[in-house]
Amino acid sequence: MLTDITLGQYFPGTSPLHNMDARVKIVLLFIYIVAIFLFDNHVNYGIMTAGALGAVILSRLPVGMVLKSIKPLWWIILFSFGIHLFSTPGEPIFKVWNFAMTREGIIQGFIISLRLVLMIMVSSLLMFTTSPLKLTDALESLMSPLKKIGFPAHELAMMMTIAMRFIPTLLEETDKIMKAQQSRGSDIGDGNFLQRAKGMIPILVPLFISAFRRADELAIAMEARCYQGGVDRTRMKQQRLHDIDFWAGGIFALFLVSLIAVQIIL
C-alpha cells in the first residue's frame, strides 16, 4: 500500500548515533565523504570500511536495512565496476573482442565500487538515525552564516520542513483518492501509456485541489498565529552539543589522523 512508505528513511531508536546532534552528524559525514575521495591508500580503504561498519554497529539498526539502502544504486555500482574493468590499461587477463579485462581494472573497479558503497552507506546512516525535522533544523543552523550575505536560510529550512511534513499527508490523500476511484471501477495502471496517463486524471485533479486547499489553510493558520520568519525566533528544541557529540568528534579526529598518517607513511 502507498502509505506503507515511511517518511524519509528515519528509523526511530536510542543508539549513540541517534542521540548525536544532527549538525555534528552532517559535518562529520561531509568530511568522511571528502576523505573517501582524498585518500587512495589500500590500507586506508580498510580503515574507512571499518569506520563505516563500526558506525552501522553503533547505530543498532538492522544490518539488512542498511544493505537495502544500497539496492537502488546497485546498477550504477555494477556499471562503473564494468567500465573500470575494461578501460584500465594494464596486464590483460581476459579478452572479449576489442576489450581487455585487466588485473589493474579489477582492482580499480573494486575500489570505485567500494567508494560508492561506503558513501551511500554512511549517507543513509544519517537519514536512518536523524528525524527529518532535526535534519532541517541542523541544515538551517549550518547555513545560517550565509544569512549575512542575504541567503534566506530560515525560509529555505521552513520550506523544507513544510514540504516534508506534507509528504505523508499527501501520500495518505493519494491513497484515499485512488481507493475511492478504484471503488468506482477505474483501473489504474492498465492499458498503454496514453490510457494510463488518462487514468491518472481522476487522481491528480482531486489531489491538486486538496493540496492547494491545504496550502491555503496552512498559510491562514500561520498568519493567524502572527508567524514571521527568521529574525529573533526562538526554538522549542534548542540544539545543544552534549558529551556524546564531543566523544564522536574526538573519535572521528583520531580516525582522521590515522588516515593521514597511513597516507604519508605508507
Added chain:
Amino acid sequence: MSIELKNVSHVYMPKTPFERLALDDITLTIPEGVITAIAGHTGSGKSTLIQHFNGLLKPAAGSVLVDGVDISRKSNEAKTARRKVGIVFQYPEYQLFEETVAKDIAFGPTNMGCSEEETLERVKKAMEFVDLDYDKYGKRSPFQLSGGQKRRAAIAGILALKPKYLVLDEPTAGLDPKGRESLMDKFRKLHKAQGTTIVLISHNMDNIASYADNVIILNRGKVTLEAPPAEAFSKTEVIRQAGLELPEVKSIMNELAANGLAIENDAFTMDKAVQEITEALRRAGKC
C-alpha cells in the same frame, strides 16, 4: 446471500517498527437486505474493515466472501462480486474531478462498460435520487456546488454503479442537522425501494439507533458485539469499553428505570420511548 468475513486479519506496515495489527481475526456476516451499522472508536479498524469488502485491501490472513465468492481471486466471477459492493468513503466530495457533475457521476458506469444511453439513464436516476436537478446541475462544474451538494453529487457517483451492497463511511460527517437527516432518509428510502443492503459506519449511536437493524461493535480490531439494536444497547458495558456512548434516548430510559419508573426499557428511538413512558405512567395511574 451476504458479505462474509472469515478470520480476517490485517497488518499495516508489516516488518517495520511501525507495524500495527489493525484487524485481529475478524469473523462476521453482513446479512442481505438489512441495514447493518458498524460502530467503533477512532482507530478501532472500521475504515480498514470496509476496505476489505470490495477488495481494496487484501487480508493478511482469512478470506472475504461476497455472495459466496472469494473476492481475493483473479477470476471474472470475483471481479463481478467485488463490483456488487459500492463504498462511499468519508468526505466523498474530495473525489470529484470531472468538468461537470453529470460527467463525474458517469465515471463509474462508464468504467463498468455501460452503454451511453444506459449511463445517461443511471446518471439521471442517481441525481434525481440525491435531489440534484439534472437540467440545473448536470452541466455545472462540481467545484461550484455548495458543500452539501458536492457530498450528494459524490454519493450519486456511487449510486450510479447500482451496488447491491452500499457501504457508507460516516456519510453525514460535517453536514448540518437538516442535511444529515435528509441524507439519512434518502438512504432509508433507497433501502426500502430497492432492497439495497446498507452498511453504515458511524460513531454516532443516535443515528445507529434510529436506522440500523443489526449492530456490530469494533474495539481495537476485534468484534466485541454483533446483535440487533435492542440487544446491543442493553449491553452497556461492552459499548462503554469500546469507547462509545449509548444512544441518548436509551440512556434517558435507563435513568428513568433506575429511578423507579416501571417501563419495559427496550426502547431506543424517540417514538418508542414516548409510547413506553406514557404506558408506564398510565399503568401507574398518573395520566
